[in-house]
Amino acid sequence: MHPSGADTVLVRHGDVGVKSRKVQTEMERRLRDNMAAILEDRDIDAEVERRWSRLLVHTDEQSVEEATTAAADTFGVQSASPVVVVSPEQELIEETLADAAQEHYDGGTFAVRARRASKDHPFTSAELERKGGTAVWEAVENPEVDLDDPDITFSVEVRETEAFVFIEKRDGPGGLPLGTQTKLVSLVSGGIDSPVSTWEVMKRGSPVIPVYLELGDYGGADHEARAIETVRKLKKYAPNHDMRVRKVPAGEAMNRLADEVGPARMLSFRRFMYRVAEHIAREESAHGIVTGEAIGQKSSQTARNLGVVSAATTMPIHRPLLTMDKSDIVACARKIDTYTDSTIPAGCNRIAPDYPETNATLEIAQNADPDGIFELAEEAAENVELVEL
Numbered sequence: 001m002h003p004s005g006a007d008t009v010l011v012r013h014g015d016v017g018v019k020s021r022k023v024q025t026e027m028e029r030r031l032r033d034n035m036a037a038i039l040e041d042r043d044i045d046a047e048v049e050r051r052w053s054r055l056l057v058h059t060d061e062q063s064v065e066e067a068t069t070a071a072a073d074t075f076g077v078q079s080a081s082p083v084v085v086v087s088p089e090q091e092l093i094e095e096t097l098a099d100a101a102q103e104h105y106d107g108g109t110f111a112v113r114a115r116r117a118s119k120d121h122p123f124t125s126a127e128l129e130r131k132g133g134t135a136v137w138e139a140v141e142n143p144e145v146d147l148d149d150p151d152i153t154f155s156v157e158v159r160e161t162e163a164f165v166f167i168e169k170r171d172g173p174g175g176l177p178l179g180t181q182t183k184l185v186s187l188v189s190g191g192i193d194s195p196v197s198t199w200e201v202m203k204r205g206s207p208v209i210p211v212y213l214e215l216g217d218y219g220g221a222d223h224e225a226r227a228i229e230t231v232r233k234l235k236k237y238a239p240n241h242d243m244r245v246r247k248v249p250a251g252e253a254m255n256r257l258a259d260e261v262g263p264a265r266m267l268s269f270r271r272f273m274y275r276v277a278e279h280i281a282r283e284e285s286a287h288g289i290v291t292g293e294a295i296g297q298k299s300s301q302t303a304r305n306l307g308v309v310s311a312a313t314t315m316p317i318h319r320p321l322l323t324m325d326k327s328d329i330v331a332c333a334r335k336i337d338t339y340t341d342s343t344i345p346a347g348c349n350r351i352a353p354d355y356p357e358t359n360a361t362l363e364i365a366q367n368a369d370p371d372g373i374f375e376l377a378e379e380a381a382e383n384v385e386l387v388e389l
């Protein structure tokens with residue numbers, strides 16, 4: 001929602017701001033480049049400018065809503081507002097606030113908030129709020145003020161040479177600009193969880209190499225489509241990063257697991273999978289493995305089993321969803337738009353045993369592993385196929 005005449009997006013970052021000046025400058029540049037790439041990918045005609053500790057996206061009124069969405073989809077962004085830019089004069093600001101109110105105030109309560117970044121103006125923020133409040137009050141019918149929890153807020157941010165008037169602060173993902181942390185391999189099965197865990201580490205600045213294990217008789221075309229399509233959705237947040245899916249043939253390993261392993265089958269599967277991921281991580285100079293596991297979500301994911309399976313690799317395993325409830329994961333999947341693709345029925349054979357081991361020891365897991373399973377993992381990883389998105 002924007003006041004008429006809005007042709008700019010004011011973008012705020014969060015965690016970037018707590019870094020040293022030098023690091024912050026570098027991160028802001030990365031943020032600007034990533035945002036420009038998303039705008040270009042969506043065919044939005046816009047320019048991104050770094051200013052103070054903000055970014056400004058210059059566009060036109062017709063594109064300002066889409067540009068705001070693109071900005072708010074960029075990792076590292078705390079919030080984005082479509083703004084009208086005016087000269088920082090009190091009367092002009094009041095008029096712009098009043099115009100915005102006439103256009104958008106539709107009953108309910110309102111507040112005016114002002115922020116002044118420079119002290120070089122002949123008015124204080126408090127004065128601006130008071131007088132701006134009066135201007136809005138006089139511009140609309142039956143106004144009601146609520147400074148604590150208003151239905152609509154008319155805001156102004158005043159800088160040295162311009163003032164920004166806006167009525168919406170759209171939440172961004174927060175986090176850090178993508179590419180400011182080390183690369184990670186992310187195991188994406190295309191279920192609800194792994195696209196979310198992938199998005200979570202991207203949010204903290206790590207580019208990801210998506211790895212999908214093609215499970216032969218235990219996977220299939222729809223299973224694979226889920227993985228590819230969810231990564232395609234994630235790629236929208238990172239069009240300037242290589243997110244081609246690394247597809248690994250794991251059908252033979254799955255057959256052996258099904259034939260040779262009983263209750264500890266899923267533990268052996270995880271151990272195999274981590275070894276595949278580790279191998280690809282080394283090849284691609286990545287420094288960790290990401291999964292969508294959460295404590296207790298499945299029998300193979302009891303706190304005890306997670307410890308046992310982790311011993312298959314010396315590489316750190318990151319589990320961003322570790323403590324999250326399913327309902328929160330589903331809400332996140334909907335927000336980032338991977339939910340629909342994740343719920344394509346995969347209709348594949350079940351690999352999990354009927355009576356799975358929930359309380360394994362490392363010895364149980366090692367004894368259960370089919371002979372040469374780690375060699376098989378290396379071999380499978382060597383035969384990786386790149387899937388273009």
Ligand SMILES: Nc1ncnc2c1ncn2[C@@H]1O[C@H](COP(=O)(O)OP(=O)(O)OP(=O)(O)O)[C@@H](O)[C@H]1O
Pocket residue numbers: 186187188189190191192193194195211212213214215290291292293298
């Ligand atoms: N075929 C696969 N390819 C790549 N990673 C996989 C595969 N199967 C499982 N994983 C990884 O192991 C984690 C736990 O496996 P689990 O069996 O719970 O997956 P799922 O239920 O099929 O999918 P999700 O966890 O994404 O909802 C997944 O989140 C994912 O990181």
